[in-house]
Amino acid sequence: NKMIVTPLTKLLGIRIPAVQGGMQWVGLPPMVAAVSNAGGLGVLTALSQPSPDALRVAIRETRKLTSKPFGVNITLLPSINPPDYAGYARVSVEEGVKIFETAGNNPGPLIQYFKSQGCIVIHKCTTIRHAKSAEKLGVDVLSIDGFECAGHPGEDDIGGLVLLARAVKELKVPFIASGGIADARGFAAALALGAAGVNMGTRFMCTVEAPIHxxxxxxxxxxxxxxxxxxxxxxxxxxxxxxxxxxxxxxxxxxxxxxxxxxxxxxxxxxxxxxxxxxxxxxxxxxxxxxTVGLINDIPTCEQLLKDLEKGVEEIVAGMNKVVVSEGSASCPV
Ligand code: NAD
Incomplete structure (x- = not known):
């Protein structure tokens, strides 16, 4: 079994370049630990905890469930009760979290804080313009979120294919593909478009370990x-x-x-x-x-899901190599 090695797997110390996206009410310790234990990057959703202190408890709980790397997501969007973003950030750093996913409006101060603490920042955004300003702020990885995504796609309505093709031309730091990915073909397509990995949300919601009904x-x-x-x-x-x-x-x-x-x-x-x-x-x-709800047909464990994706990506990539070297073949590779 070959492995998919990319700048993301190297930077984060994970086996497969799949990040579990921030998901309100879903990014809880059992979900995060399941993804990290399966070789991806699990991510706790900070705002799913009622307070920074509750997030502290959730981080400790996650550590009991996995010894693998995991991250914390902080999303800055309009809210009915404005959250204490700085408080969530501070307790996470105090608890030794080293990987953060930021997203939403005016992330500058948060990114600068995490970078000043020596943390790795994955910033999720839906435009190349925002990706470039985040790059200037020193983020390590961008998560380029296409129009297919769950939650907030921004207001420009650019699908993942074009957005990623633009990202590979414009960005210097590694980026992952987000939005629309739930199977091996989407995963392989993201890698073909120059992404160092993928972010998946809805796909992880539909796993045995997802803490939802x-x-x-x-x-x-x-x-x-x-x-x-x-x-x-x-x-x-x-x-x-x-x-x-x-x-x-x-x-x-x-x-x-x-x-x-x-x-x-x-x-x-x-x-x-x-x-x-x-x-x-x-x-x-x-x-x-x-x-991606239209692509999801099963409820696997995170372990099974990531294994199947890894195998599927390898097969697709091998099939494409065959097409590239065989003469006069214009047929579908796999
Ligand atoms: P909430 O109950 O505060 O708000 C519900 C929804 O209304 C959210 O989508 C929010 O963005 C939107 N909203 C709130 N005030 C608004 C306003 N004045 N104008 C326009 N839209 C407004 O949200 P919640 O479910 O308690 O979540 C808290 C925060 O986390 C929200 O900002 C939400 O958008 C964000 N969120 C994060 C993730 C994630 O993956 N991290 C996913 C979903 C939502």
Whole structure:
């Protein structure tokens, strides 16, 4: 069994260049440890913890579950209750976390803080412009998030194929591909586009270890790529979420025009969305999902998932090599 060795695996000390993306209410210790134990990079979602002190406990809990590297995600977006970002950052550093994923608006101070503490920063963004300014701030890796992604794709609507092809021309630091990746073909395509690895969120939600209700995993399996929708377009805080009754109601209110956040606040609150994962009813609130719901057909363990991806990528790459060397072949490589 060959390994996929990239600047990301070397920098982070992981076996397979797959990062588990920040996922509100899902990036909890059991998820993170499962991904890291399987050879990828698990990432704790800071804001899924009610306070910096709770994050401290979660970091310690994760350490008990894995001896492998893992990271902490801090996402800076509009929130109903403004979080103590600096507090989450400080306790993580105090607890010895060395890898951070930052995302969202005005990440400068956070990136500078982590770099001043000698940490590795993966910054996720949805435009080349933002990627280049993060590069200037000294980030180690960029996570280039295409329009296919779950959650916030920004407002430019550029799909992963073009965004990654632009990234490889414009960026100096290694980057990983995010959004739209859930199988070996997508993974191999990301590497072909120059990425040093991939970020996956929705795919990891649909694993045995994901700390969400079985019904929601089965709902993902049963879904097609047409089962997500954007909310918050009119507020310029676009988010791709599962297309359920609540999401349709939000979009309906937005379509009437002049909607204010207050008009939809009770429908979209994260506290309500969390109940979806707890109770297993996909219509209870808003929950993030990428278009990859259309590619996900099983609920493997993280170990099995990453092994299958690794093997699949190798086979695809080998098949492509064959096409490149064989004369006159214009057929599909695999
Ligand atoms: P929340 O209950 O504070 O807000 C729910 C949703 O409404 C979020 O998408 C938020 O961005 C949006 N929102 C809040 N205030 C807004 C405003 N004034 N204008 C426009 N949109 C507004 O969110 P939560 O579920 O408790 O999550 C806390 C934070 O984490 C939010 O900023 C959220 O966007 C972010 N988040 C992070 C991840 C991640 O992967 N790290 C995933 C999803 C959401």
């Amino acid at each position: 079985q019904n929601i995993k089965e709902k993902i399996v049963a879904s097609t790529e047409r089962d997500t929708i954007h909310i918050f377009r009119s507020l310029r805080n676009t988010a791709r979420v599962y297309k359920n009754k609540v999401a349709m109601e939000v979009v309906e209110i937005e379509r009437r025009g002049n909607a204010k956040f207050e008009d939809i606040k009770d429908l979209v609150s994260g506290a309500r969305g969390r109940l979806v994962y707890e109770k297993g009813d996909p219509d209870l609130g808003i929950w993030s999902a990428g278009v």
